[in-house]
Amino acid sequence: MTIVERQDRFGAFGGRYVPETLVPALDQLAEEYDRAMADDAFRAELDSLLRTYVGRPSSLSDAPRFSEVVGAPVYLKREDLNHTGAHKINNTVGQALLARRMGKRRIIAETGAGQHGVATATVCARFGLECVVYMGEEDMRRQALNVFRMRLMGADVRPVTSGTKTLKDATSEAIRDWVTNVTDSHYIIGSVVGPAPYPRIVRDLQSIIGIEARAQMLERAGRLPATVVACVGGGSNAMGIFHAFVGDRDVEWVGVEAAGDGLDTERHSASLSRGRPGVLHGSLSYLLQDEHGQVHPAHSISAGLDYPGVGPEHSYLKQSGRARYVSVTDTQALDGFQMLSRLEGIIPALETAHAVSWVASQRGQWASDAPVLICVSGRGDKDVMQVSEILTSDASA
């Protein structure tokens, strides 16, 4: 066998299950990424952009009133304060620099809630790159404001009408575009999913979250957190905050999936809790699927978690027991959304609200002196219309 095994797996998970046409582009990306990361000038430019354009480091906030309710000191890593309002831009800035390095002037992206699409449109405007974003028709309706933001920044937002009209189908359509335009286009995938080397690249670019949070915890709390909690759809904010604690065996990692209407219903997005390993969008990972290997549509109140797959590294962390995966329903997430808003004056994204809600649900279980670190992956401005509609209709029901 002359084929070189790259670092393309996490245990058995991951890999590169893609059409042959894309293989050379993935090889090129892997090589260029490794070269870029070894290049001081590249890293300096990335650091400078993260500081001056994204607004890093993001704050670590304590949460006194929420902590009192929960019964443990809770710290919030504030990715919602980044430019564009979520962690997604950490990844898009790095990948835009990579695209420029590879001489690719056209960028393709998929988006669910629109946060990754906005983050991609933003860096494309900043670097003068052409930007095409695929978004499910259903998500365009749910997140009309983000569609406007993307278009304002010059992106071509293309509605996807196939399948479930959500993130899964937008991802398939983005891959189809990439297969067609692979010579001049770079695909900026939005999470730690997809074929190798994407899960590794996105994790590395997001790992700044955990690197900062770890140092901030030591400085502010004088110790590491006992537990780190993050929501998991594809799982990029979770990988980003977990990864810096990889050597800290005592730090517990908890990923919170979207249980939608409930884990025992057909309508949820809990791939790790209820799926089984399968291949979708280029990698082997836990997947919601039927007995025939057909992908089962996901559901979540949060468009960003509404995905039947999950990053392969999470599958590995589940299997190895290093991370624990739990889930929170739509209704519980709505409670978390309102709770953090009222108690701390921070309106979290509905995605983040899953992590918040789970921490609140464990009140009485926490040691009173053991800090809990939550990744506030994004701000909830994009969700206020949707939540207001739901709360109004619930109140009148």
Add this chain to the structure above:
Amino acid sequence: MRAVARAGADIIEVGVPFSDPLADGPVIQASSQEALEHGMTFDGALDLIAEAAVDVPVVVFTYLNPLLAAGDGALDRAARAGASGLLLTDVPVGADPPLEARIAAGPLAFVRLAAPTTPAKRMAEIAQHGSGFVYLISRLGVTGIRDDVPADLPATVERLRSAASLPICVGFGIARPEQAVAVARLADGVVVGSALVRLAGQSVDAAASFVASLRAALDTHARA
């Protein structure tokens, strides 16, 4: 299948639908969705292959996930149903060596794909790890109906020819007899997918007469 075989197809590719066919264009996406809505499965497709019992070779074309779900013995069941080859759109050479070795050791010819972007060195690896024939993707992109033959196709076939001793069949975008004739002058076989699937959605007769028109054009012009 019988009508297409009678109309002159040399090999029939039978697609097992997958919910997320990311290498396929609109026609095969729609046909896959329709087939799934009617309850089609991997073993359901094998039943149809067995029932058709055509006397030309049958290649099963699918994505990896339905095959994984069909479990151990899926390839043996396919062979018993009368299939002689397997084509997986999302398993490029080297993607999963243990899995590829298991398939290669099985009863079906493992048809591997090459693309215009594939470097010569990799083409040799593809040929080495495949059997039956090499499926050359004619152009960048997904399956679908086009009306041209890519200008760089002769060079790509040439590159593959010098790397591979297996027969070369070219597909993606070939929908008309003139295109088939042009491709047949370069390669050993021509794969017509979306155009046939679209007509099969209309009627068996439409599909059969289309295959007959391809057969006639190839017999008249391509062997010259």
